[in-house]
Amino acid sequence: MPKKTYNHVFFDLDRTLWDFERNSHEALSELYLSHKLPEAGILDFEHFITRYRVWNEMFWEQYRKGKIEKNELRYVRFHETFKEFGINDIPLAKRLAEGYVQLSPRKTNLRPFTLEILEYLQDKYHLHIITNGFDEVQHIKLDNSGLKLFFKEVITSDMVGFKKPAPQIFTYSLKAAGAKRKNSVMIGDNLHADLIGAKLVGIDQVFYNVDSMKHEERLTHEITCLSELKDIL
Numbered sequence: 001m002p003k004k005t006y007n008h009v010f011f012d013l014d015r016t017l018w019d020f021e022r023n024s025h026e027a028l029s030e031l032y033l034s035h036k037l038p039e040a041g042i043l044d045f046e047h048f049i050t051r052y053r054v055w056n057e058m059f060w061e062q063y064r065k066g067k068i069e070k071n072e073l074r075y076v077r078f079h080e081t082f083k084e085f086g087i088n089d090i091p092l093a094k095r096l097a098e099g100y101v102q103l104s105p106r107k108t109n110l111r112p113f114t115l116e117i118l119e120y121l122q123d124k125y126h127l128h129i130i131t132n133g134f135d136e137v138q139h140i141k142l143d144n145s146g147l148k149l150f151f152k153e154v155i156t157s158d159m160v161g162f163k164k165p166a167p168q169i170f171t172y173s174l175k176a177a178g179a180k181r182k183n184s185v186m187i188g189d190n191l192h193a194d195l196i197g198a199k200l201v202g203i204d205q206v207f208y209n210v211d212s213m214k215h216e217e218r219l220t221h222e223i224t225c226l227s228e229l230k231d232i233l
Contacts, residue, residue, distance in 0.1 A: 008179035012188030013131040016208050017114045018141050023107035031099050042085045052081045064163045105140040113226040118150045128153040130173050132163045153177045165197025195219055
């Protein structure tokens with residue numbers, strides 16, 4: 001089947017291009033020691049980070065739904081994790097949250113084939129970012145990891161006032177990029193926020209299904225490695 005002609009390619013950032021899990025693990029490992037969490041009673045780092053990820057995802061889902069503000073999200077995920085270890089210390093949670101926001105976005109690990117595929121695409125398409133991440137944090141990630149030079153528009157939920165999968169962030173992004181729905185495609189790892197969100201406004205989708213998640217959603221394309229984009233674009 002011939003490739004469909006696109007002009008604009010919209011990427012998610014975290015977990016799609018920027019290796020969120022690896023960068024987060026490195027940052028938390030350093031903060032675990034610098035904030036002396038073993039002395040506070042958290043003796044098993046891997047157990048700590050496993051529980052943190054559960055709380056982090058839960059609060060991010062609340063943030064996407066507008067049920068929590070970003071300033072609260074930043075520290076409450078740590079506070080709730082601490083409470084599982086018998087520690088009820090909001091000031092410590094806030095210090096760790098501030099350290100995490102400063103350190104994590106400066107990490108530079110990328111998903112496999114990120115640079116190779118962006119170099120392949122950059123002369124063929126207009127490339128853009130649509131992300132639910134915090135505005136100031138996402139630009140640090142793009143700058144430090146050498147990704148910013150590939151993208152014409154970087155749209156964050158902070159600047160738009162709406163988070164994926166809200167249709168407003170996609171329609172805003174199309175307008176900002178000077179793109180049409182019919183010649184655009186969205187690439188992301190989050191089935192609901194990235195792909196169903198794009199589908200609902202008529203944008204083609206590429207599901208970067210890195211974990212081979214089972215689902216019944218009918219999508220335009222699905223891949224398990226970024227290198228497979230060469231077969232689509």
